Amino acid sequence: MIKPYPAQYCASIACLLLSLLLAPLLFGIINRVKAKVAGRQGRPLLQLYFDINKLLRKNSVYPQTSTRFFRIAPVAGVAAALAALLMLPFGGVPAVLSFPGDFIVMPALLAFSRYMLILAALDTGSAFEGMGAARESLFSAMAEPILIFCLMVLAYASREYSLSLILGGLPATLWLAEWPMYLLLAIALFLLLLVENSRIPVDDPNTHLELTMIHEVMILDHSGPDLALLEYSASLKLWIFCLIISGIAIPQAGVWGFAERSSPAGSFPSFALEAGTMLLMILCIAALVGCVESAMARLRLERVPQVLTLAGSFACLAALSLWR
Amino acid sequence: MASSMYLDNVSQQGQAGGFPSGTPDSLQLLNGGAVPLQAVPQLSFSHFSHWLVNTVRNGGRVISFFALPASCFTPSEKDGEHTHRLIAILASDTSGKLHAATAGVSGRYTSFAKHTPQMHLFEREIYEKHGITPEGHPWLKPVRFEKTGGPEIGDTDFFHIYGDDIHEVSVGPIHAGVIECGHFRFQCLGEKVLHLEISLGYHHRGMESLLRNGPYPRTLALMETIAGDSTIAHTWAYCTNMEALADAAPSPRGQLVRALALELERLANHTGDMGALAGDIGFLPTLSYCGRLRGDWLNMSAMICGSRFGRGLLVPGGVLHDLNHSLVLRLKERMTLTGKDVMGALKLMWDSSSVAARLSAVGSVSVETALRLGMVGVAARASGLKRDARHSLPLPDLPTPPDLCVASAGDVYSRAKVRHDEIAASVAFCQRLLTDFLDEDGEDAVCAESPAIPTLMPEYLAVSLVEGWRGEVCHVGITDDSGRLAAYTIADPSFHNWMGLAMALRGQQISDFPLCNKSFNLSYCGHDL
Numbered sequence: 119m120i121k122p123y124p125a126q127y128c129a130s131i132a133c134l135l136l137s138l139l140l141a142p143l144l145f146g147i148i149n150r151v152k153a154k155v156a157g158r159q160g161r162p163l164l165q166l167y168f169d170i171n172k173l174l175r176k177n178s179v180y181p182q183t184s185t186r187f188f189r190i191a192p193v194a195g196v197a198a199a200l201a202a203l204l205m206l207p208f209g210g211v212p213a214v215l216s217f218p219g220d221f222i223v224m225p226a227l228l229a230f231s232r233y234m235l236i237l238a239a240l241d242t243g244s245a246f247e248g249m250g251a252a253r254e255s256l257f258s259a260m261a262e263p264i265l266i267f268c269l270m271v272l273a274y275a276s277r278e279y280s281l282s283l284i285l286g287g288l289p290a291t292l293w294l295a296e297w298p299m300y301l302l303l304a305i306a307l308f309l310l311l312l313v314e315n316s317r318i319p320v321d322d323p324n325t326h327l328e329l330t331m332i333h334e335v336m337i338l339d340h341s342g343p344d345l346a347l348l349e350y351s352a353s354l355k356l357w358i359f360c361l362i363i364s365g366i367a368i369p370q371a372g373v374w375g376f377a378e379r380s381s382p383a384g385s386f387p388s389f390a391l392e393a394g395t396m397l398l399m400i401l402c403i404a405a406l407v408g409c410v411e412s413a414m415a416r417l418r419l420e421r422v423p424q425v426l427t428l429a430g431s432f433a434c435l436a437a438l439s440l441w442r
Numbered sequence: 443m444a445s446s447m448y449l450d451n452v453s454q455q456g457q458a459g460g461f462p463s464g465t466p467d468s469l470q471l472l473n474g475g476a477v478p479l480q481a482v483p484q485l486s487f488s489h490f491s492h493w494l495v496n497t498v499r500n501g502g503r504v505i506s507f508f509a510l511p512a513s514c515f516t517p518s519e520k521d522g523e524h525t526h527r528l529i530a531i532l533a534s535d536t537s538g539k540l541h542a543a544t545a546g547v548s549g550r551y552t553s554f555a556k557h558t559p560q561m562h563l564f565e566r567e568i569y570e571k572h573g574i575t576p577e578g579h580p581w582l583k584p585v586r587f588e589k590t591g592g593p594e595i596g597d598t599d600f601f602h603i604y605g606d607d608i609h610e611v612s613v614g615p616i617h618a619g620v621i622e623c624g625h626f627r628f629q630c631l632g633e634k635v636l637h638l639e640i641s642l643g644y645h646h647r648g649m650e651s652l653l654r655n656g657p658y659p660r661t662l663a664l665m666e667t668i669a670g671d672s673t674i675a676h677t678w679a680y681c682t683n684m685e686a687l688a689d690a691a692p693s694p695r696g697q698l699v700r701a702l703a704l705e706l707e708r709l710a711n712h713t714g715d716m717g718a719l720a721g722d723i724g725f726l727p728t729l730s731y732c733g734r735l736r737g738d739w740l741n742m743s744a745m746i747c748g749s750r751f752g753r754g755l756l757v758p759g760g761v762l763h764d765l766n767h768s769l770v771l772r773l774k775e776r777m778t779l780t781g782k783d784v785m786g787a788l789k790l791m792w793d794s795s796s797v798a799a800r801l802s803a804v805g806s807v808s809v810e811t812a813l814r815l816g817m818v819g820v821a822a823r824a825s826g827l828k829r830d831a832r833h834s835l836p837l838p839d840l841p842t843p844p845d846l847c848v849a850s851a852g853d854v855y856s857r858a859k860v861r862h863d864e865i866a867a868s869v870a871f872c873q874r875l876l877t878d879f880l881d882e883d884g885e886d887a888v889c890a891e892s893p894a895i896p897t898l899m900p901e902y903l904a905v906s907l908v909e910g911w912r913g914e915v916c917h918v919g920i921t922d923d924s925g926r927l928a929a930y931t932i933a934d935p936s937f938h939n940w941m942g943l944a945m946a947l948r949g950q951q952i953s954d955f956p957l958c959n960k961s962f963n964l965s966y967c968g969h970d971l
Contacts, residue, residue, distance in 0.1 A: 156730035245611040249633075249952070319796065322724040326618040327956035329611075330722075415796040416724035418804070419633065419953040 126212065129389040133208035136393070138200075141357035142166035142350065144404040148317075151408025166353060173346035181339050183243040191238030192340065192347035198231035199354040206361050207286030209368075209396035211389060218279035221269040225262060228314075228358070231351060232258055239336035246328045250335035253419070257320070257332070260426045261313050264433055268303050268310075271437045272366065275299060285365035299436045304367040306432035309425055311359040311407070315352070318411040320422050330419070357400070364399035467493045468532070468541040473835040476686035476904035479515065479920065482529070482542045490528070490545030491552065497532050497541065498558050503816045503829075505540070505907065505916045506531040506933055507564035509572045512546065514920070514928040524548045526574055531905055531918060535834035540905055553579040560816025563937060586643035586970050596625055601639050603629040608636070611952065615644050622966035630952055638947040638955070640940050645970035653930040655922075657684065657895050666753045669934055669968030674700070674707045675910025676932070677756040679917040682837060682906035683930075684758040687919055688896040694839055695882075696760025701840055702875050703743060703752050703761075705868040708911035710739035712861040712868075713784050715963050719858055720791055722957045723800045731787035738780040742773060758896050770879045777876065781869035788862050801855040805946040805958035808852060817942045819913015819935040821962050824860045825852035831909035841878070844871035852946075857961040898925040912965065913939065934968030 146163040153160025162168070180188060202224045204215040213220075236255055239247040272284045275296055293300060313320045316333035328335050337348050417425065467489075469482050485493065498504065509526045524546030532541045545551075553576035555562035565576040566585045570592065576582065587595040596615065609630050615623040623644035629637045649668060653661060665680040666673045678700050685692050717732025740750035747755035747763040755761050765773070791797050807817070812825035822829045823846075832843035847863035849856035898921045908915045913935025922928035943962045947955060 152726055156726045158730055245609065248609070249611070252632075318724045325722070325724065327722065328618055329613065329955050330953045330957075411724070412726055413794070414725070415720075415794060415800045417796070418800055419951055421799075 125389070129211045129393070130208070130214045133211045133393055134203065134214055136397070137203055137208065137357055137361070138354075140397070141353040142170065144356050144360065144400070145353055147401060147404040148408040148411065151405050152412050155409070155412035166349065170346045170350055173341075173349070174343050176342040178340070178342035178344045181242045181244075184238075184241045184339070187234070187237045188241045188339075189344070191234040192344040192351070194234040195231040195351040196347045196354070198227045198234070199351045199358070202227040202231075202358055203354060205281050206358060207282040207365065208361065208393060209365060210286055210392040211396075212282040212286055216280045216282040221273055221279065221281050221284055222266065224281060225265050225269070228265075228355065229258070229262055231355075235336055235348070238340075242339045244339065246331075246335050247338060249329075250332055253332045254336060257313060257422055257426070260423060261310055261429075264306065264426065264430045265310055265314075267430075268306055268433050268436070271299070271303060271433065271440070274437075275440060285362060296440070299439045300366045302432050302436035302439065304363050306429045306436065307359065307363045307366075308403070308406075309429035309432070311356070311363065311403075312410070313422065313425060313429070314359060315356045317407055319414045319417040320425060322416050330416075356404075360400040360403045361396075363403055364396050368395065368399055468497075468543040470539045470541055471905060472538075472838070473540060473831070473905065473907045474682045474686055474837045476689065476899065476902045477542070479901040479903050482544050482903060484527070485543055485545045487545045487547060487551055490530070490543055491554070493543055494530055494532065494554065495558060497534075498560070501536060502532045502534045502541070504530060504558075504560050504564065505533045505914070506905070506918045506931055507561060507568070508918070508929065508931045509547070509568045509574055510920065510929050511572075514922060526572055528568070528574075529903075529918075529920075531916075533835060533907070535829055538835055540835070540907075542903065542905070547574060549573075550575040550577050552577050555579050555581070559814045559941075560938070563941065584643065586646040588646070595643055596641060598641060600627050600641070601629065601637055603636055605631075607631055613955075624966045626955075628947075628952055628955070633951050633953065635947045635950050635952050635955070638944045640944055642940070642966060642969050645967035647967075647971065649932060649971040650930055653927055655926045656930070657898075657927060659895060661895075662757065666751075668932060668971065669912075669936075669965040670751060671711055671965065672707065672910045672912060672915065672934070672968065674703045674752045674756065675908045675912075675915045676917075676934075677752075678704060679906045679908045679915045681756050681758045682908070683904045683917045683919040684896045684898070686904035686906065687898040687902050687921055688758070689899055690759060690896065692758075693760035695764070697837070697839055698841070698875060698879070699746070699761045699763070699765060700756060702765075702872060703746065703755055704908065704910070705844065705872050705875075706739055706743045706746075707752060709784075709865060709868050709872075710736050710743070711911040711963075712865050713739060715960070716784075716788055716791070716858065716861055716865075718960050718963070719801075719854070719957070720797070722960050723797065725791060725794065725797055728787050728791040731783070731790075735780055735784050735787060738776065738783075742776055742780075745769065745773060745776075765879055767880070770876050774873065774876045774880075777869060777872055781865075784865055784869075788865070792862075798855065801858055801957075802851070802853055804854045804954050805950055805961060806851060806853040807942050807946045809850075811945050812852065812942065815941050815945065816938050817913075818938050819909075820857055820860050820864070820911075821939050821942055822913065823848045824856035826850040829914070831907045831914040835907050835914075837906075837908070841875065844868050854957055854961040898927070900925045910935065912936065912963065912968075932971055934965055934971075936964040936966070936969040939964050940969060 145166045150160045150163055205213050205220040205224045207213045236251045239251040273279055276284050278284050316323055321332040323334060325331060337345065340348055469477055471477050507530045509528050512524050512527055515527060525548040527544045527546050529544045553565055555565055556578060562581060563585060565579055566582060568574050569576060569582060570584050570588055583598045584592055587593060611628040611630055613626040615625045625641040627639045628635050649664060652664060665677050668676040713732050714736040717729045720728035743752045744750045746765065755763055807825050809826040812822050812827050818829055826848060828846060828848055830846050833846050844867035847860050847867055849859050900921055900923050902921050904919045906917045916933040918931045919927055920929045939962060943959060943964065946958050
């Protein structure tokens, strides 16, 4: 366990607030990268903030067939995503909440958020939303085990059971010894990021064609503050995946001495340095998503399981690499 | 006088089937020609039916089939008991000839649709307009939901498939994009489409009835808006029809300008379609580039006539805007630049393996299906049918048309490939045409002044076919004894091809529908008229 001390605790809170504040920026970056590659000006970087602000000031409209699930889902979705975020370390900065086994609870919270969303979609009784819900549950049933498997491999490698230690406390020595595993897992998780966050080549967040959508079609009937919450929880989810990948892709702690927490003298600058590097990495991942979306066409829906198979294979290779 | 050159001898072939050997089957005519109505053989229905079925079986296709009240005709001895006459115009792509014949009916006739599926929509159209029942029609229901007396629009028996695992998805008539209205019903087993039914008519404006007793001063403007993306094709078909009925040959230079405008229309729409296809599969670079380049083609139309869609360019007799030397030079320069840019944008797309994987083997229409449904245009050529009116049924006095582009698989990839090839062919054709313009003397060739309403020959029938970007546009005009239009029928390529889209979706993933739809890119208003 990490021995908490005040500066570190403040850093955890600060990083959490930073996450909450910056999460919607990721979509802005992705869209900007796509626009630039396509030779367009693109929408403002802060567009999602404007959208959320606009939606929060509107009223919600509810379908006549819908019940309370429809209204609960957006709130439950944000709440679950927030709870998941509490358990994730920000690079070397430990999570606000950490306990052994939280690496299982975190994916479960994400699953719960999705479960509520699917219920709300089915609640509308619309054929479109039903199709979206079916697709979402099919693909996530394949994606979730892979995510948990990835985290299990990480846990095994570090012999720890808390995300803060699995992801956050990576000493450079361990990273350098096991770097193939970390890189393979990063690739697997990046593929999962594309699937779980409805990005091209799996889903197309910009399309207007309901018949082809996965995520977007499930929120067609939500409006006003409900839609704002859904959009925000989608951005939190993307942030969470970026956070996990950044955590393992770079040997954060230890390189700059944060793992040797015995040196409180350098604590504040090292917090800042850690957080800054993480932030840069997260933004780079968003830009990478934008590049992938620019270079690829969307896959046929029936090919999506192949992406998941690929992600699963990378995760298995990572596990095998531990037996060298 | 001029029209008599189109009036071939009455055909002597096809005397099989025990019909009197002296009775001619049909009248041959050429695209852009007019014939006296009386010269069109009036057959008994069984003879007519025999002729039609046999001609279609031997590679002919139905380009127009409609009914007229018998009162429109000078009564003949055979008309005694009939209330209407059916008129069929068949085309043969191998001989380049059109064939016309009529038969009297009253109230009902035996449907052709069961054995000649390409007739099914024509028969439904006649049923809706005139109340003539095609007996044995497998799928008799309104086409456009005429306001007079029929059911409310969209109120019809849709196909249903029953079963616990079957679900129905209904899309439209209002869609998520800024597009026209149309209703689609999918019967699905999970993600798989078992059947798609398309119900249209939301854009029915009564084009054909607005022309009755015409042409009127505003008729030309109406023709330009039959389908806004095919302005040139429809207006050219109309102008040719009027020229044939008035027995006035168009200005030769005017024909060349029309040909150039038609290809510019094709280039703009094909480029836009390729971009939209890229957009549907989430391939953004080509989407963005093509969006801009489509505008470049449209602007070239605007350079000629001031309208990006070619409105106000064509008039019966010729064109209102000629090309002068400096304009031709500017057009040539922009043609080179834009053509190169489009090919570059498309190369991006073809070079991406994910695009090829996404487009191939989706929404296939076999050549047999295309043949049976009488499909035309890009969709027919993608399935391997060599149907291009510019080649097989050309208007007289035009230069060698762009190369014929065909594919074979009939899937979305083939339809995209045909468009790509046609862009290249059209650019080469336009360059050739513009060079010819340059070689001519710099003086402005005389083109038609803004015309008075043409004086038409009484009791004539004229057929004009123009291969627009989407496919072949067919106009048939018939004048009454005072030289007014007794009937004017319009067949947009969409009319033939919507059923092809429905067939393309059989057994496909429902998520592939938008892509298939885009690859056909059919017109709602062109169908609804």
